[in-house]
Amino acid sequence: MSGRPGGAGTLDGATRQPNSPAAIRNVVVVGPAGSGKTTLVESLLASTGVIHRAGRVDDGTTITDYDEAEIRQQRSVGLSLAPITVDRIKINLLDAPGYSDFVGELRAGLRAADCALFVISAADGVDGATQALWLECQAVGMPRCVVISKLNHPRADYHQVLAEAQAVFGDKVVPLYVPVAHDGSDTDDLAALLSQTVSDYSNTVGTGRVVHPPTKDEQLLIEEHRGPLIEAVIEESEDESLMDRYMGGEDIDVKLLIDDVETAVARGSFFPVIPVSALTGLGLDELIEIITQAFPPPSEHQFPAVYTIAGKHVTGLSCDPDGDLLAEVIKTTSDPYVGRISLVRVFSGTIRPDATVHVSGHLSNFASEHHGHQDHDEDERIGALSSPLGKTQRLINAAIAGDICAIAKLSRAETGDTLSDKVNPLVMEPWPMPTPLLPIALVAHAKADEDKLGQALQRLAAEDPTVAIEHHRETKQLVLWCLGEAHADVLLDRLSTRYGVQVDQVDVRVPLRETLTSASRGRGRHVKQSGGHGQFAVCEVGVEPLPTGSGFEFVDKVVG
The missing domain is CATH 2.40.30.10 (Translation factors)
Incomplete structure (x- = not known):
């Protein structure tokens, strides 16, 4: 990017808090489980000086995965906030879980944010979970930048994953930077296609980059990818004459192209791709430039109803x-x-x-x-x-x-309430909540737990609007409705560790109903003649179905 000022806002000198919405960027980090979202957030925190050393998911030492369930499962299960400050702009990074059982947390993050970093692993590519998350972002019109992560992974294939993303998400997914590989080493450099410069990260792990002009081979690589980028940017430009000038051979001013990129990204019609290796620091500076210069401030975010x-x-x-x-x-x-x-x-x-x-x-x-x-x-x-x-x-x-x-x-x-x-x-109007479909029947483990269970469940429901609590009128069971087994595991863990309530799971009883499908009749006789007056009766019973929803109708008749 260009280095154009990111906004007119400033931070208060005493509190380091923004005094204008223009000095704020709310960014949700979205991606499937295992794509490297939390590691990316850790690297951004370390590279901007918020923390001295990036934690590791495997060690349970990351800033945003601090819940006991997250440390045990080694994946995010809840939304977490981690602010950083760059060039007088406060960036609120929201680390959202990528597993489908926690889509409620993701939707909360999409409501709170104004833009998104969409993370795809260079080792795993675009799968069904990735497509589902893209649709979640698309449903709310979220401006987003595609981050292809884990470039240092042994199975990483940047160009294959980029091709998959463009095939699935459309031709507006276009790289702004391309990795430059060196023989005998990992990817160390990043070529900027618009400014035609190369950032060298080989000797500055975690501390930044050294920008230099491209070599002959690097220039050939830039020219290979620069043409499609410029055409995609011009298509998004509000200047209708720009395409004619470009096709006529005019060299379009880089600053004008960058301005058009920033405008298109802010309105959510253009999705730049940035290759990143969070562990080596590759691409972090470029990512921060996108956030501060191209992502929209909160003042440009459309209000919910x-x-x-x-x-x-x-x-x-x-x-x-x-x-x-x-x-x-x-x-x-x-x-x-x-x-x-x-x-x-x-x-x-x-x-x-x-x-x-x-x-x-x-x-x-x-x-x-x-x-x-x-x-x-x-x-x-x-x-x-x-x-x-x-x-x-x-x-x-x-x-x-x-x-x-x-x-x-x-x-x-409670979550979803208005202040x-x-x-x-x-x-x-709250964001759309997914419907919980997995029922779990619970009983208190002991009398002491029974007294605390009701209040603990109400607290869980206040925290998580995707949870439903039902006291079934027919089976008399207490049923906790969840989004999936992973969701249920987290909820039961919180009942035990956070609220000190021990529960036992029992089989969910299903109340079954039967109905008549055709008419039928039966006859019974009653005869008694031993002593006293004799008794004699004939009883006829007939049943037949009524229209659906009309209830029951009883008719009796006595003759004689």
Whole structure:
């Protein structure tokens, strides 16, 4: 990219917090399980000086995978926030799980973010899970950059994976950079196709790059890929004369091309590809340039639908720190020492500690199934305000429109709830929640667990809107509905480790029903003549089906 300033916003010198939405980028990291998302986030944290050394997923030492279930399973199971600061811009990195059982966490991350890094492993390519995640991003119109990771893997094949991505996701998936391989060594260099320079990472592992002009062979490689890139950029340009000038042999100004790339990326119609090796640092600087220069700030993000408590549609809201407060709880967790912690995306206004806000939860207005999620409207006082780095809470004095923060001790706030001014309460339409399809019947292991089980399940439902709790009226069973076996494993682990409740799984009882398919008749006789008056009766019984949904009809008749 060019090095054009990323925005007009700045960071407050004392708190290092942004004082304008233009100085914020909210980026969700999306990709299938095992693609290297968490490792990429760790490398970005280390390369920008947030942490001294990148952790490892295998060792359970990463910033964003801190949950006990994540460390045990060695994969992300929940959304996690890790901010970095580059060139006076705060970048909120949201590490989202890639496994399908945790799609609810992914959708929460897509709601909170304004753009995405879509990670594909150079060793694994594009599979069904990758396609499903791309469709999730596409459904919400998320601007995204494709990151082909794990270039240092023995089975890595960058060009094959790039071809697969273009075949599946379309011809707007175009590389801005290409890796330069050297004989007898790993990929050390990265060629920039627009600026026609080469970044050398061979002697600067984890510390940056050295930019130099291309050699003759490197120039041939650049020219091979530069033409298709320029044509793709011109197709996205608002200057209709640009294609004619290019076809006529005119050398298009690089700055003009870069401006068009940044505009196309921001509106989500162009998806640049950047090869990255998180372990060696290759491509990290280029990735940060894309985030700060091409990704849109929160002020360009379209608001979700907003309503009053009475259901009237609200318009005219904007990403203004001085506007009316509008924020949404995107994740809820329970800390044994702090209590409930709500991760919140601020869409309008400013949140400050000790302020009183209105908490609105009206899931029933937007979803037909909402077991365990009762509607509520309450005023609550905000506790401590912080900017999380994984599980570490760093206190701040305000969170402006466009930023993401954590709020402590909102006792009634649940994931998907809306925070607004108490004098002007509002409700945001929540993101679409997947329907849980796996039932698990639970019974308390002991009497002491029975007393705590109900409250623990309600807390799980408050944290995770993809969970449904059902007290079955016919089987009398307590049923926990989940998205899959991995999801169920995490929920049961949290019941035990976080809330101290031991449960046993039992078979789910299925209430079966039968119905009549045709008419039938039967006759019975009653005869008694031993002593006294004799008894005689004939009983005829007839049954026949009624139209579906009409219920039952009983008719009796006595003759004689």
